[in-house]
Amino acid sequence: MTILDNLVRRAWDRELGVSSLTPIRSLEERVAAWNELARRPLQFQACDATDYPALLEAFRSTRPDAIVHFGQQRSAPFSMMNRDAAVATLVNNTIGNMNVLWAMREAAPDAHLVKLGTMGEYGTPNIEIEEGFIRIEHKGRSDRLPFPKQPGSFYHLTKTSDSDHIYFACRAWGLRATDLNQGVVYGLSTDETVACERLVNRLDYDGVFGTVLNRFCIEAALGVPLTVYGLGGQSRTFINIRDTARCIALAVESPAEPGEFRVFNQFTEIFSVLELARRVHYVAARRGLEPRIEHLPNPRVEREAHYYSSTNEHLLSLGLEPRLLDDGVLDDLMSAAVRFRDRIDPAQIAPAISWAAPFETAAGRAAVGAVPA
Amino acid sequence: MTILDNLVRRAWDRELGVSSLTPIRSLEERVAAWNELARRPLQFQACDATDYPALLEAFRSTRPDAIVHFGQQRSAPFSMMNRDAAVATLVNNTIGNMNVLWAMREAAPDAHLVKLGTMGEYGTPNIEIEEGFIRIEHKGRSDRLPFPKQPGSFYHLTKTSDSDHIYFACRAWGLRATDLNQGVVYGLSTDETVACERLVNRLDYDGVFGTVLNRFCIEAALGVPLTVYGLGGQSRTFINIRDTARCIALAVESPAEPGEFRVFNQFTEIFSVLELARRVHYVAARRGLEPRIEHLPNPRVEREAHYYSSTNEHLLSLGLEPRLLDDGVLDDLMSAAVRFRDRIDPAQIAPAISWAAPFETAAGRAAVGAVPA
Numbered sequence: 128m129t130i131l132d133n134l135v136r137r138a139w140d141r142e143l144g145v146s147s148l149t150p151i152r153s154l155e156e157r158v159a160a161w162n163e164l165a166r167r168p169l170q171f172q173a174c175d176a177t178d179y180p181a182l183l184e185a186f187r188s189t190r191p192d193a194i195v196h197f198g199q200q201r202s203a204p205f206s207m208m209n210r211d212a213a214v215a216t217l218v219n220n221t222i223g224n225m226n227v228l229w230a231m232r233e234a235a236p237d238a239h240l241v242k243l244g245t246m247g248e249y250g251t252p253n254i255e256i257e258e259g260f261i262r263i264e265h266k267g268r269s270d271r272l273p274f275p276k277q278p279g280s281f282y283h284l285t286k287t288s289d290s291d292h293i294y295f296a297c298r299a300w301g302l303r304a305t306d307l308n309q310g311v312v313y314g315l316s317t318d319e320t321v322a323c324e325r326l327v328n329r330l331d332y333d334g335v336f337g338t339v340l341n342r343f344c345i346e347a348a349l350g351v352p353l354t355v356y357g358l359g360g361q362s363r364t365f366i367n368i369r370d371t372a373r374c375i376a377l378a379v380e381s382p383a384e385p386g387e388f389r390v391f392n393q394f395t396e397i398f399s400v401l402e403l404a405r406r407v408h409y410v411a412a413r414r415g416l417e418p419r420i421e422h423l424p425n426p427r428v429e430r431e432a433h434y435y436s437s438t439n440e441h442l443l444s445l446g447l448e449p450r451l452l453d454d455g456v457l458d459d460l461m462s463a464a465v466r467f468r469d470r471i472d473p474a475q476i477a478p479a480i481s482w483a484a485p486f487e488t489a490a491g492r493a494a495v496g497a498v499p500a
Numbered sequence: 501m502t503i504l505d506n507l508v509r510r511a512w513d514r515e516l517g518v519s520s521l522t523p524i525r526s527l528e529e530r531v532a533a534w535n536e537l538a539r540r541p542l543q544f545q546a547c548d549a550t551d552y553p554a555l556l557e558a559f560r561s562t563r564p565d566a567i568v569h570f571g572q573q574r575s576a577p578f579s580m581m582n583r584d585a586a587v588a589t590l591v592n593n594t595i596g597n598m599n600v601l602w603a604m605r606e607a608a609p610d611a612h613l614v615k616l617g618t619m620g621e622y623g624t625p626n627i628e629i630e631e632g633f634i635r636i637e638h639k640g641r642s643d644r645l646p647f648p649k650q651p652g653s654f655y656h657l658t659k660t661s662d663s664d665h666i667y668f669a670c671r672a673w674g675l676r677a678t679d680l681n682q683g684v685v686y687g688l689s690t691d692e693t694v695a696c697e698r699l700v701n702r703l704d705y706d707g708v709f710g711t712v713l714n715r716f717c718i719e720a721a722l723g724v725p726l727t728v729y730g731l732g733g734q735s736r737t738f739i740n741i742r743d744t745a746r747c748i749a750l751a752v753e754s755p756a757e758p759g760e761f762r763v764f765n766q767f768t769e770i771f772s773v774l775e776l777a778r779r780v781h782y783v784a785a786r787r788g789l790e791p792r793i794e795h796l797p798n799p800r801v802e803r804e805a806h807y808y809s810s811t812n813e814h815l816l817s818l819g820l821e822p823r824l825l826d827d828g829v830l831d832d833l834m835s836a837a838v839r840f841r842d843r844i845d846p847a848q849i850a851p852a853i854s855w856a857a858p859f860e861t862a863a864g865r866a867a868v869g870a871v872p873a
Contacts, residue, residue, distance in 0.1 A: 179583055210552055210602040214595055221594065221661075222587055225654075229583040253643035254636060263627060263636055263648070268807070270626035275636070275645035276664070281598070284668060288594075288661045291649070295657060299801040299855050428672040434641070482672050 128167055129189045130158065131182070132198065133175035135219070139205070145336065145475050147329035148345060148467050149315065160325035176223030179230065186234040193379045194235065196227050197243045199285070202336045204426070204480040206282035213281040220285035221292075228296040239382035240293065240304040241375060246364045246394055246437065248287045248308060250277030251430055256437035259290075259306065259390020274390075279429055280482070290390070297388040304387075305378045309371065310364030310394030313340035314456045315463050317369050328368065330463060332471070334479035340365065340403050342476065344457055347411035347418045348464030351473060357425030359401030362435035364394030367450045377445040392439040395449035410457040426478040501540055502562045503531065504555070505571065506548035508592070512578070518709065518848050520702035521718060521840050522688065533698035549596030552603065559607040566752045567608065569600050570616045572658070575709045577799070577853040579655035586654040593658035594665075601669045612755035613666065613677040614748060619737045619767055619810065621660045621681060623650030624803055629810035632663075632679065632763020647763075652802055653855070663763070670761040677760075678751045682744065683737030683767030686713035687829045688836050690742050701741065703836060705844070707852035713738065713776050715849065717830055720784035720791045721837030724846060730798030732774030735808035737767030740823045750818040765812040768822035783830040799851040 132154060140146055152160070154171055162168045174181050176198050186194075199220045200206065206216040224242070231238055249256045252275065261274045273294065276287045289306075296302045320326045331337040332345040343353045366374075374393045383389045398406075404420045411418050425431065443449075450456075464471070505527060513519055525533070531544045547554050549571050559567075572593045573579065579589040597615070604611055622629045625648065634647045646667065649660045669675045693699045704710040705718040716726045739747075747766045756762045771779075777793045784791050798804065816822075837844070 179587075210599070213598060213602065214552075217594060217598060221590060225586060225590060226583070229586065252645055254638040254641045254645075261636070261638065261648075263634070263638075265627040265634065265636075268627045272625055272627075272648035273650065275634075275648055277646065278664065278668065279672075281665075281668075284661070284664055287664060288657070291651065291657055291660060292654075295651065295654075299652075 131174035145333040203280035303383040314368035333475035343407040344460035345464040348461040352419040352421035358431040360432035504547035518706035576653035597662040676756040687741035706848035716780040717833035718837040721834040725792040725794035731804040733805035799854040
């Protein structure tokens with residue numbers, strides 16, 4: 128197993144002045160720790176997916192059976208910061224993904240691509256979300272077609288574009304691929320990080336890279352309000368970090384057929400943001416904490432009350448046994464927040480980036496709804 | 501009116517060793533000719549849409565009411581040549597389009613964007629193609645969602661991605677836009693080119709930029725076989741070059757509402773490739789020509805026999821009066837071919853680029869079907 132990584136995320140952290148709550152080690156240290164612990168050794172090669180000759184050479188030299196492509200800018204707020212960040216996201220994600228496809232065609236045409244997508248690609252349609260494709264009956268005819276997508280940020284747009292590119296490469300070149308449309312990941316610990324502290328995962332709580340459930344736990348532990356964006360009626364899919372790791376293994380162990388483009392909706396549960404805040408409040412209260420739930424003006428442009436339902440049958444049928452959200456995982460997050468309390472910069476928690484400001488036409492304000500001042 | 505152009509297409513022509521059948525003038529000469537003829541003068545500014553500061557400055561200085569964005573790499577075969585050409589297409593089209601959106605947000609938020617898309621974004625679904633959106637009934641619920649797309653080349657993928665980006669910018673920022681999903685354009689002359697020869701349009705017949713109906717006419721005039729890719733059962737939408745110009749005007753004259761993303765299917769007729777070959781054969785025969793119809797191995801990966809139906813109501817309801825394909829326009833094309841016969845390089849006609857070769861796994865061959873040797 129070989130990790131290819133350009134380490135750009137750590138550079139972005141420095142640029143933005145944010146950092147993981149947990150003191151993650153350098154990739155070299157983490158790989159060394161893994162190799163002391165695990166049966167299958169890991170190698171690390173510095174490689175940027177936008178550098179085609181380097182990527183091609185890496186595929187040639189490693190001769191992969193499976194390529195797990197997670198090397199992307201993964202923050203929606205980051206992509207909405209300004210034009211440069213939107214284009215950086217596009218270049219890193221879309222050109223990187225296109226390079227993976229061309230390098231597979233040239234050097235690894237029989238490998239199985241496992242690509243990280245996001246449930247956010249679908250948006251919030253008023254019908255049940257299927258796994259990548261939907262049978263549509265229309266004017267007396269019928270076809271199985273790609274599920275219509277309504278991505279909600281420039282980041283999400285790169286993910287839908289990647290999916291379209293990979294689907295095309297499967298049709299045109301006979302590549303095989305699995306697109307993992309992942310929900311919001313929560314949790315910190317896995318068996319490996321419990322066994323070896325040097326493997327500790329990153330835990331983001333800032334307004335750019337932080338995700339909602341982790342942020343609530345950290346806010347609770349800090350004794351600051353749980354910050355709900357807007358009404359909190361936004362329903363989203365969620366998955367425990369332990370299940371995320373298991374899903375990747377399941378996809379790799381049962382590869383797609385040549386020419387097949389599979390889409391797995393990789394989540395286990397659906398919650399509204401406000402429900403999550405209440406769950407965290409409940410667990411925090413047992414620790415003697417009484418966080419307020421505070422509604423901030425929503426920095427995103429999104430529906431705050433809507434129908435939401437999605438299937439996730441594929442991974443369950445491959446044997447995924449969901450580890451549902453329980454009080455233990457919330458408590459684990461709060462413990463980490465307490466333990467690393469001196470690493471926290473409370474100023475980083477607030478949403479830093481608005482989808483709409485400083486857009487100032489009447490039309491913009493009408494479209495956007497509640498825009499922060 | 502201001503034209504912004506980076507003139508990259510002419511550079512690509514030189515690089516690929518191809519050229520227009522007609523001797524198109526430099527853009528400066530064409531603008532000068534237009535300004536002698538027309539009521540509304542044109543200006544030209546050299547500007548690359550991928551150069552954000554230049555684009556932003558152009559929007560600031562011209563203060564446009566409408567932005568007609570046609571500045572894209574428009575050849576599917578070009579985008580399939582190799583990795584570099586695919587990425588060049590992505591960078592030119594997708595980053596250019598993203599820059600247009602950010603520059604509108606910053607400097608022209610109330611302008612109306614009229615963007616050139618393509619009917620090829622939809623692929624060939626087994627249901628009727630609607631204009632951008634479709635009402636889907638699914639498991640007892642209903643929503644109006646983006647029409648599912650199945651683009652068939654890296655070029656087409658940039659167009660679907662552009663559509664998704666523009667739709668997002670309308671939702672998030674309240675921009676207004678019309679996406680013109682254009683069919684294959686045929687024909688050479690418009691009233692303006694008839695009135696002034698210096699305004700003559702380009703006429704591509706090569707394997708990279710040439711389009712099917714124009715190519716057939718040129719082949720007929722040359723006395724070489726009409727080259728049908730594969731079976732020729734591929735149905736596509738078509739539009740006369742005169743109607744294309746009229747559609748842009750109609751879209752500009754009736755702008756979208758703030759926040760609205762409209763999609764117009766910009767075509768007037770549907771033909772199969774083989775039908776077109778037969779139409780051209782018929783007109784050619786009246787000129788005493790007897791071109792053979794020759795089936796080449798299809799360089800593209802596409803269905804060669806399929807259902808195809810699409811609506812085009814929006815432009816008709818705005819007043820488009822279709823100029824249907826008639827023998828006159830075919831004859832006009834053949835006359836041009838005869839007139840500029842000494843400019844033709846017959847070697848350029850053959851398809852230069854295969855979607856699949858030199859992909860050589862069994863899966864690839866199975867997926868691809870008839871691949872040229």
